[in-house]
Amino acid sequence: MSALRLALIQMAVGTNKTENVKKACKLVKEAASKGAKLIALPECFNSPYGTQYFKEYSEPVPGPTTKSLSEVAKECQVFLVGGSIPENENGNLYNTCSVFAPNGDTIAKYRKMHLFDINVPGKIFFQESDVLKPGNTFVTFNAGPCKVGLGICYDMRFAELAQIYAKEGCHLVVYPGAFNMTTGPAHWQLLQQARALDNQMYVAAVSPARDEGATYVAWGNSSTVGPWGDILAKTSHEESIIYAEIDIGRLEEVRQNIPLNNQRRLDVYSRPNPCESLKEMSGYNIDVNQHVD
Numbered sequence: 001m002s003a004l005r006l007a008l009i010q011m012a013v014g015t016n017k018t019e020n021v022k023k024a025c026k027l028v029k030e031a032a033s034k035g036a037k038l039i040a041l042p043e044c045f046n047s048p049y050g051t052q053y054f055k056e057y058s059e060p061v062p063g064p065t066t067k068s069l070s071e072v073a074k075e076c077q078v079f080l081v082g083g084s085i086p087e088n089e090n091g092n093l094y095n096t097c098s099v100f101a102p103n104g105d106t107i108a109k110y111r112k113m114h115l116f117d118i119n120v121p122g123k124i125f126f127q128e129s130d131v132l133k134p135g136n137t138f139v140t141f142n143a144g145p146c147k148v149g150l151g152i153c154y155d156m157r158f159a160e161l162a163q164i165y166a167k168e169g170c171h172l173v174v175y176p177g178a179f180n181m182t183t184g185p186a187h188w189q190l191l192q193q194a195r196a197l198d199n200q201m202y203v204a205a206v207s208p209a210r211d212e213g214a215t216y217v218a219w220g221n222s223s224t225v226g227p228w229g230d231i232l233a234k235t236s237h238e239e240s241i242i243y244a245e246i247d248i249g250r251l252e253e254v255r256q257n258i259p260l261n262n263q264r265r266l267d268v269y270s271r272p273n274p275c276e277s278l279k280e281m282s283g284y285n286i287d288v289n290q291h292v293d
């Protein structure tokens, strides 16, 4: 069998951690009852998203939240990408995703590598690095026929991460994420399609549902994109579960039809710094920051 049914759970996250985890487990059971074999939760599903919340909601991994996820993965016999939670390791905080096998074992743990530090004046300022430390490790796991790479939210903006996973043989990258009302409408969908097209792979991004009363309002719009760049499943901003088939045969077909992997010009990609060569060519000590036609 070369296909796998993926479910993305766009859940409404509140301020009560115990209730959040309970609800996540209930929704995992619902997705499993509809035939999903790989199920993913959103970024920060047991805590509101915001630097002011991470310490208070943080816990060790393994800890109480991952214990519940392990149990529900085992009960439902599914692979479970446990969104992300604020992890506390000896006082250091990380934005961490754990993955569970159908026997309940933890088979992967990924810490957000690129922290969300941005300033769009008048719109949004966010500085995850004020409280979080970044992870430094690429993490993949196998779910049946499918090799999966992990990223979290802002990681989606970095083409290198998905490209490294594609090179390592991944068929799918899953990004638990929580874009916002400024960057969501502008970039969320485009980035997923860009990563899928660049690498001819499946990309899934799973957000919390939108809560207009939250301090950080998530964009929602969870979706799964195919290796052709096509949107296979998509929801709006309410709490919902969406399903898509991850079909390895289809991925191989796309890669055969448009064989990018055999056509890369690795012989010419290694270039000297263009500014340096410009200086050498001109023979003058030009200002490399100025525009040169």
Ligand SMILES: NC(=O)CC(=O)C(=O)O
Pocket: 115, 116, 152, 153, 154, 155, 157, 177, 178, 179, 180, 183, 184
């Ligand atoms: N929340 C994030 O990590 C990223 C995000 O919202 C964005 O890149 O935009």
